[in-house]
Amino acid sequence: MKNILITGGAGFIGSHVVRRFVKNYQASHIFNLDALTYAGNLENIKDIENESNYTFLKGDITDAEYINEIFEKYQFDGVLHLAAESHVDRSITDPLAFVKTNVIGTMNLLNAAKTLWKNDFEGKRFYHISTDEVYGSLGSEGLFTETTPYDPNSPYSASKAASDHFVRAYGETYGLPYVITNCSNNYGPYHFPEKLIPLFINNIINNKPLPVYGDGKYTRDWLFVEDHAAAIDLVFHKGNNHDTYNIGGFNEWQNIDLVKLLCSIMDKKLGRAEGTSVQLISYVKDRPGHDLRYAIDASKINKELGWKPSVTFEEGLERTIDWFLNNQEWLDNITSGEYQSYYNNQYSTS
Ligand code: NAD
Numbered sequence: 001m002k003n004i005l006i007t008g009g010a011g012f013i014g015s016h017v018v019r020r021f022v023k024n025y026q027a028s029h030i031f032n033l034d035a036l037t038y039a040g041n042l043e044n045i046k047d048i049e050n051e052s053n054y055t056f057l058k059g060d061i062t063d064a065e066y067i068n069e070i071f072e073k074y075q076f077d078g079v080l081h082l083a084a085e086s087h088v089d090r091s092i093t094d095p096l097a098f099v100k101t102n103v104i105g106t107m108n109l110l111n112a113a114k115t116l117w118k119n120d121f122e123g124k125r126f127y128h129i130s131t132d133e134v135y136g137s138l139g140s141e142g143l144f145t146e147t148t149p150y151d152p153n154s155p156y157s158a159s160k161a162a163s164d165h166f167v168r169a170y171g172e173t174y175g176l177p178y179v180i181t182n183c184s185n186n187y188g189p190y191h192f193p194e195k196l197i198p199l200f201i202n203n204i205i206n207n208k209p210l211p212v213y214g215d216g217k218y219t220r221d222w223l224f225v226e227d228h229a230a231a232i233d234l235v236f237h238k239g240n241n242h243d244t245y246n247i248g249g250f251n252e253w254q255n256i257d258l259v260k261l262l263c264s265i266m267d268k269k270l271g272r273a274e275g276t277s278v279q280l281i282s283y284v285k286d287r288p289g290h291d292l293r294y295a296i297d298a299s300k301i302n303k304e305l306g307w308k309p310s311v312t313f314e315e316g317l318e319r320t321i322d323w324f325l326n327n328q329e330w331l332d333n334i335t336s337g338e339y340q341s342y343y344n345n346q347y348s349t350s
Helices: 012-024 042-048 064-074 088-093 095-117 155-174 196-205 225-238 255-269 299-305 313-326 328-335 338-346
Strands: 003-007 029-034 054-058 078-081 125-131 178-183 185-187 210-213 219-224 243-247 252-254 281-284
Touching: 003 012, 003 064, 012 029, 012 042, 012 225, 029 064, 042 054, 064 095, 078 095, 078 225, 088 095, 088 155, 095 125, 095 155, 125 155, 125 225, 155 178, 178 225, 185 196, 185 225, 185 313, 196 210, 196 255, 196 313, 196 328, 210 255, 219 225, 219 255, 219 313, 225 243, 225 299, 243 299, 252 255, 255 281, 255 313, 313 328, 328 338
Parallel strands: 003 029, 003 078, 029 054, 078 125, 125 178, 178 243, 185 219, 210 281
Antiparallel strands: 219 252
16 A cells, blocks of 8 residues: 555554554555644654654544545545544543544544545555444453444443444445454553553652552453554454454453552562552542453454464563653653643542
8 A cells, every 4th residue: 555544643552553554664655643632642653753654644533624635635545543532531521522533533534535435445445443342341251252242331432332333334335445453451652641551650650649440350451552553554454354353462450460560560670679569559439330341352363364462461561661661751741731630630539
C-alpha cells in the first residue's frame, strides 16, 4: 500500500504502531491523524517525526468535512483506526464524548473510505482496533472467543461495541474490506498514567497511595504493547478480509496480585526495603458496573497467522518500569496541570 492512515498515533498504542510502520514500510507513506486530546502527546513519537515517509495531521475524526477532505487529498489505500476515547472511568462521567469520538468518528472514517474507494476495493483495507471489553464480563471460568456474543457493560465498551458493529455492517452492506481485532489490556512505555500500571508506577515513585478498586479481585489479561503492535502489523497485512481476531497475552492477573508484584519490583529498583511500597495500597470505592474478569482465547490468531507474545510478563514489566524510571520528565510533564484536577476528582472518595 502506498498511503496508509493511522488514527490516534499520538496515543499509547497508536504511537507504537506508527513507529513500527514508519520503520518497517519505507515504501509506504504513513499519515498519523490525531486530535491531540489529553491522551495524545507528540513526545510519544518524537524519534520518527522527521522521517521522510511520515506526516502528522492534527485533526478530529468527529469532523466529517475534514475527514472527507484528507481522504480525497491523500488517497489512502489503508486505514488503521485506533483514535478513541479509551478510559472507562472517564466514560462513566462523560459518556457522550465516547459516542462522539468512538461511534460518530468511526462512522466518518467508514463513510470517507466508502466514498473514496467506491466499489474498487482491490488492495484496500479498513482495520478497526477494538477491545475485549465488548464481550462483557466472565465468571471465574472460560475465555472470550471471536464468537462470544457482545455484552458491553460500560459506556466505553458500549461505544466500542457500536463502532465494531458499524464496521462489520459496512463490510456486509457495502462490501467495504475490513478486519477487526479485539485485544486485552496493554501495558508498556508511553502508557498514560491514568491506567493501572503506569498510575501505580508513578504513585510508588512519589510515595502516594495506590487506589485499588473494590476488593482487588478483578482479573485482567495483560499484553506488552509492542506485541500488540506486532499483531496489528500481521493482521493488517495477512488477516482474512471481513474477519475478526482476538489478541491476548495468555497472562491473567488479579489486580491485587499485580499491584503487589509491582510494589516488590519497584522496591528493588528504588533501593527501598522489601515491603515498603505495598503499604501504600489503599482500597477505594468500586467503579460502578465493574466487570469481574476478562480473559482472551487468542488461539485463532496463533493458529492462522502464527502470532504469539514475544516477551514474558516479567520481561515486559521490567522493560516498562525501566522506561518510566528513565523518562521521569515525560511523566512529570503529563502529571502536572489538568491531570492533577482529574486525579483529585477521581480518587476523592478514597
Ligand atoms: P489512548 O487514549 O492512549 O490514545 C487515543 C488517541 O486518540 C490519543 O492520541 C488521542 O489524542 C486520539 N484521539 C482521541 N479522540 C480523537 C478524535 N476525536 N480525533 C482524533 N484523535 C483522537 O488510547 P490507547 O490505549 O492507545 O488505545 C488505542 C485504541 O486501542 C483504542 O481504540 C482502544 O479502544 C483500543 N484498545 C486499547 C487497549 C488498551 O489496553 N489500552 C486494549 C484494547 C484495545
